[in-house]
Amino acid sequence: MSQSVATQDVVNEDPSVQGIQVEHRADPFAMVIVGAHGDLTKRKLLPALYALYQQNLLPKDFAILGLSRTPMSDQEFRVLMCDSLKKFASDLKFEQDAWDKFAKSLYYLSADMGKQQDYDTITSKLDELKDKHGTEGNNIFYLSTAPSLYTPTIKGLAAAGLAKKCKPNEAPWPRIIVEKPFGHDLTSSEGLDEAIHETFNEHQVYRIDHYLGKETVQNIMVLRFANGIFEPLWNYKYIDHVQITNAETLGVEDRGPYYEESGCLRDMLQNHMLQLVSLVGMEPPISMDHEATRDEKVKVLRCLRHIEKENVNESVVRGQYGAGTIDGKKVVGYRQENRVSPESNTETFVAVKMFIDNWRWAGVPFFVRSGKRLAKSITEIAIQFRPAPHRLFRDILGADGLNPNNLVIQIQPDEGISLKFATKQPGQANQIRWLNMDFKYGAAFGVRSPSAYERLLYDCMLGDPSLFARTDQVDVSWAFVDPILASWAEENKKNKIKFPNYEAGSWGPKEADDLIGSTGFSWRRL
Ligand SMILES: NC(=O)c1ccc[n+]([C@@H]2O[C@H](COP(=O)([O-])OP(=O)(O)OC[C@H]3O[C@@H](n4cnc5c(N)ncnc54)[C@H](OP(=O)(O)O)[C@@H]3O)[C@@H](O)[C@H]2O)c1
Numbered sequence: 001m002s003q004s005v006a007t008q009d010v011v012n013e014d015p016s017v018q019g020i021q022v023e024h025r026a027d028p029f030a031m032v033i034v035g036a037h038g039d040l041t042k043r044k045l046l047p048a049l050y051a052l053y054q055q056n057l058l059p060k061d062f063a064i065l066g067l068s069r070t071p072m073s074d075q076e077f078r079v080l081m082c083d084s085l086k087k088f089a090s091d092l093k094f095e096q097d098a099w100d101k102f103a104k105s106l107y108y109l110s111a112d113m114g115k116q117q118d119y120d121t122i123t124s125k126l127d128e129l130k131d132k133h134g135t136e137g138n139n140i141f142y143l144s145t146a147p148s149l150y151t152p153t154i155k156g157l158a159a160a161g162l163a164k165k166c167k168p169n170e171a172p173w174p175r176i177i178v179e180k181p182f183g184h185d186l187t188s189s190e191g192l193d194e195a196i197h198e199t200f201n202e203h204q205v206y207r208i209d210h211y212l213g214k215e216t217v218q219n220i221m222v223l224r225f226a227n228g229i230f231e232p233l234w235n236y237k238y239i240d241h242v243q244i245t246n247a248e249t250l251g252v253e254d255r256g257p258y259y260e261e262s263g264c265l266r267d268m269l270q271n272h273m274l275q276l277v278s279l280v281g282m283e284p285p286i287s288m289d290h291e292a293t294r295d296e297k298v299k300v301l302r303c304l305r306h307i308e309k310e311n312v313n314e315s316v317v318r319g320q321y322g323a324g325t326i327d328g329k330k331v332v333g334y335r336q337e338n339r340v341s342p343e344s345n346t347e348t349f350v351a352v353k354m355f356i357d358n359w360r361w362a363g364v365p366f367f368v369r370s371g372k373r374l375a376k377s378i379t380e381i382a383i384q385f386r387p388a389p390h391r392l393f394r395d396i397l398g399a400d401g402l403n404p405n406n407l408v409i410q411i412q413p414d415e416g417i418s419l420k421f422a423t424k425q426p427g428q429a430n431q432i433r434w435l436n437m438d439f440k441y442g443a444a445f446g447v448r449s450p451s452a453y454e455r456l457l458y459d460c461m462l463g464d465p466s467l468f469a470r471t472d473q474v475d476v477s478w479a480f481v482d483p484i485l486a487s488w489a490e491e492n493k494k495n496k497i498k499f500p501n502y503e504a505g506s507w508g509p510k511e512a513d514d515l516i517g518s519t520g521f522s523w524r525r526l
Contacts, residue, residue, distance in 0.1 A: 036066025077108030137172030213452030256339030319349030324504030
């Protein structure tokens with residue numbers, strides 16, 4: 001854990017940054033972004049660091065060093081980052097004065113992570129920044145390159161003496177942030193872990209799943225465990241089933257080569273969607289200690305009923321979009337996208353019926369779906385409660401009575417929570433209407449929600465890994481997904497798959513409706 005200091009300490013004396021009170025303060029540090037010329041740095045990482053600076057959440061002494069092969073001076077890098085900030089972070093207020101001060105801590109080095117001699121240059125630069133910015137030798141290495149570079153980079157850092165194992169309270173400390181995808185199956189994920197653990201102890205490793213940095217996702221814990229009214233109902237006695245949807249209208253965009261290797265199951269389900277399942281399904285942790293929370297999340301994932309390779313089609317549906325219409329515009333099918341094979345069998349949609357085999361969730365199905373080029377962009381968790389035990393109003397409610405209360409946690413867009421319940425319509429006639437009691441983050445608090453990357457980078461600076469995936473959690477997720485991948489690989493070999501099987505702009509393949517329909521339910525109309 002980092003050595004944090006208390007709220008009152010004034011650490012950033014820059015009057016142009018908004019002073020806000022914080023509970024903890026990060027140690028001085030240098031953040032090394034490997035792959036700084038890339039998309040993620042421009043879109044997310046630099047805007048997040050600037051936002052933290054604006055909010056006075058960075059320590060007084062910090063430096064940021066960008067690395068990639070493209071030759072660039074510090075000044076060129078600063079201009080590139082400033083332009084990206086203006087382009088991609090429209091929710092942030094750009095303040096020239098604050099930026100100019102922040103940019104003085106931004107540096108760039110052209111380095112090839114495949115060449116050991118380049119690590120010597122990185123070492124010299126970090127020594128220089130330690131003296132100039134007082135970073136005290138604490139280094140955060142953010143791996144934001146293609147995953148094939150993760151292991152060589154870790155080995156290179158270790159060989160150069162830039163990274164080593166340390167104890168939780170030891171300083172100076174090196175930490176590592178690893179972007180997803182974390183492996184492409186259980187074996188490769190274990191291999192990557194082995195390479196990481198040769199150089200780092202687990203408490204130094206931060207595996208990013210940016211879903212966990214979202215406000216509403218964190219609010220699931222608060223909703224469940226800070227309120228007394230939900231938890232007594234949060235079990236098989238009162239919950240009929242759970243639906244988790246991640247729908248995107250976007251197609252594969254320019255990420256064809258990445259997506260061809262990954263597909264929806266690896267890109268979304270193995271990580272983000274299973275994280276949501278674990279937050280909904282977990283038992284209350286014994287404390288807010290980060291290991292206590294992560295323990296509970298792993299425990300519930302261990303209870304996921306194993307899907308046998310032979311029975312995958314009973315519980316899983318995959319799909320790929322064909323041509324169609326999105327927002328009134330014609331769009332091509334996946335196989336016609338840029339840098340995608342015209343015979344591709346990569347899935348752009350997946351729906352899974354899962355069960356958590358434990359006391360709390362016995363017999364309650366969790367239906368989880370994720371897909372590209374669907375009718376609407378929305379991510380939500382819907383808890384559907386059982387109907388009232390005695391249907392007193394059955395004559396009035398009719399079929400509606402079978403579709404009763406639900407609690408919906410909307411993750412994007414418009415983060416919020418709504419509870420649907422029946423009310424009497426005003427008037428003499430006895431008529432019942434279903435209404436939503438809504439809470440929207442934006443409207444309720446009137447402040448900008450921090451981006452997921454802001455929260456996660458900040459937590460890493462503080463040495464708090466609660467919102468990062470632990471190694472056993474990643475392994476158990478891959479163990480759940482691996483038989484599905486194996487079954488699909490066999491089907492592909494036998495040419496058994498008929499893609500495309502859904503139209504862009506629809507809600508996915510018909511088989512997904514059948515998957516949920518076979519149990520008497522239907523997907524929510526969003
Ligand atoms: N973009 C997103 O929104 C997003 C979201 C979630 C996860 N991710 C993950 O984040 C990682 C980065 O994604 P990205 O979209 O930023 O990828 P990207 O645009 O391809 O950027 C990676 C950067 O790495 C640099 N690089 C390549 N080989 C290098 C080497 N040998 N030594 C040093 N630098 C090297 C490249 O710059 P040079 O050519 O200058 O070397 C390139 O700009 C990936 O693992 C991705 O899966 C990205």
